[in-house]
Amino acid sequence: MAKIHYVYELVRTTPGAGATRYIGVRTAENVTPEKDEYWSSSERVAQQRAAGAKFTKKILKTFATREEAELYEAELHWQNMVGKSPHFYNVKSQLIEGKVDQFLPRERYRSPDGDHLWFKPGSEPDGWVHDPARWAQYRDLSHRDSLRQQAGFPQTYEGLELPEWEFHKYYPDEMAFSASQPRHCYEPYVKLDFRNDALDCAYFPQGCQPLGWFRGFAPAFSVSGDPPRGWILMFHVNPAPQQVNSAYFPREATPKGWVDLETYEQMAKDHRIGWNNTFDVAKELRHLCDLSDGEPDLKARLRSYRVVKRDIISSPEWESRLTESGLSSDEIEIVQEVVGRDKFTRALHRAFDSSRCDDPSTQEIVMRQNLFGFFLDHGSELTATEWADIISQLDIPDVDRAFARHMAMSQLGLPELPEPKGIAEVDGLQFHGDEALYEHISDMIGEAGRLHQEAMQTLTIASSDPLSQMKRAQKLLQDCEILAADAASYADSSRMQEGLANLHRQQGQIDLMISQLEQNPRVRGSGSFLWVILLLIATAVLAVISSVQ
Structure with missing residues (x-):
């Protein structure tokens, strides 16, 4: 009998707590899968069977080649997150060399019946909806399963925990796929902070590291193993305070700010290492500006700098x-935009930044307490308009900005x-600038509306010369488009851009109608049919301009 490759699932039928399932792959020789007395290579399953536990074995699918069977096994592993689910005896989900991108990244989806599985976005079955899961830690003080738990505090996706576990706290989702020791198809990565200094080190599936992690190996962070062959030792020196870290990186992909051993020793010899002033703003900010790749990257680094240095910044x-830092005027402008121009802005940033935590409910309580104390101390120092202006300029999410406005109103x-001085609103659309600009934009919107109304009136009145009539409407709509496009360039809304796109399509329809009239003069006199077409066009264009005004 030829070899048969198959994927199977074991289910423990003996009652008891803990894992109950195992998914594996097997190549059987001289026996059918149903008669194959193979019960996996899992030590945990073997321990359970030796203790008297009974299992059933279900053949999920057979294949002509081992490669096909392993691909199917790995897909089932990741659909069920077997390496992270305490319901499975599998220690980890399988990955296949050179095919990692077939399995990752994964998102959780919910079936119409309420079942949950993980799929690559876009590959989920019809009818399944995206239902993200959070990575969390639980309490289980029984210590029944030393292979699965760490001192009685196991981690898994919320929803996969065992019934006897108690929720402890949420963890960053980025750590769900991390490992502290080498695994097949995993590589070491280091997490870099806003100064490009190493914050952490962990193993992740190749090419699937979280945002902010880079290929690197830093033994100081309690990871086991050795740096991959060809990686070189590099050093990072923080300008203020003086601190030196080391890590291994691929020679061709070393982050900015890291130097090799020869350069580091030369820096020490030249006494360029040894800064100890914890308040050296010039060195810190100069370092960040040199590291950044453009304005967006610099702003992202400054937000992290603001969180770490919130006590110093508020002084x-x-x-x-x-x-006095020696930064250029453009660089100072960016720093002030992100960190704050005055003591109130910086203090509000500090109130928000010090409230950040993984638990949303706890974060809201702490944020409310911080803002309550802030406005209690400083609320009387500025007018309501000045507070509105400061809150509008904070570099925070919109939901936090609305919360700050609510707290300011209550206090x-x-x-x-x-409304803040720097932001004006026209018909629900926000514009940035002074009052003169606001009035100018209002005038443009009003004139665009008047031109559109005149164009509509032109199209809906019967005429013996419809071609001339349509050309006049065409010219009015072109003038309307110029004004609306100018006003849209100042607006913080996609509504006007969408309206303009629709307007362009409708103008194209009118141009086509004019072209047909010019090519077939006999149609110009046909009244009722033509005016039905014109009325349909007029109605469509009216809806476009109405959405812009």
Whole structure:
């Protein structure tokens, strides 16, 4: 009998706590899969069977080649997250060399019946909806399963925990796929902070590391194993305070700010290492500007700098140190935009940044306490309009900005805050600039509306010369488009851009109608049919401009 390759599932039928399932692959010789007395290579399954536990074995699928069977096994592993689910005896989900991208990244989806599985986005079955899961830690003080738990605090996706576990806390989702020791198809990565210094080191599937992690190996972070062959030892020196870290990186992909051993020894010899001033704004910010790849990258680094240095930034001395830092005017402008131009902005940033945590409910409580104390201390120092202006300029998510406005209103005893000076609103669309610009934009919107109304009136009135009539409407809509496009360039909304796109399509329809009239003069006199077409076009264009105004 030829070899038969098959994927199977074991299910423990003996009652008891802990794992109950195992998915594996097997190549059987001289026996059918159903009669193959093979019960996996799992030590955990073997321990359970030796203790008297009974299992059933189900053949899931057979294959002509071992490669096909292993691919199917790996797909089932990742659909069920067997390496992270305490319901499975599997220690890890399988990966296949050179085919990691077939299995990762994964997102959780829910079936119409309420079942959960993990699929690559876009490959989920019809009817399944995206239902993200959070990575969390639980309490299980029984210590029944030393292979699965760490001191009674196992981690898994929320929803996969065992019934006897108690929720402990959430962990960053990026650590769900991490490992502290080498695995097949895994590589070491280091997490870099806003200064490009090493914060952590872990193993992740090749090419599937979280954002902010780079190929590297830093033994100082309690990871086992050795750096891959060909990687070189590099050093990173923080300008302030003086601190030196080392890590291994691929020679061709060393992050900015890291130097080799020869350069590091020369820096020490030249006494360029040894800064100890913890308040050296110039060196810290100069270092960040040199590391960044453009303005967006610099802003991202400054946000992290703001969180780490929130106590220093909120002091009065920081502003004077910034002006003396030697940064260019453009660089200072970016720093002030992200960190804050005055003590109130910096203090509000500090209140938000110090509230960040993994638990949303806890974060809201801490944030409310911080903002309550802030406005209690400083609420009377500025007017309501000034507070509105400061809150509008904070470099924070919109949901946090709305929360700050709510807290300011409650502390100031106001039903609502006035609109900030720097932001004006026209028909629900926000514009940035001074009052003169606001009035100019309002005028443009009003004139565009008037031109559109005149075009609509032109199209809907019967005429003996429809071609001339349509050309006049065409010219009015072109003028309307110019004004609307100019106003849209100042707007913080996609509504006008969508409206303009629809307007362009409708103008194209009118151009086509004009072309047909010019090519077939006999149609110009046919009244009722033509005016039905014109009315349909007019109605469509009216809807476009109405959405813009």
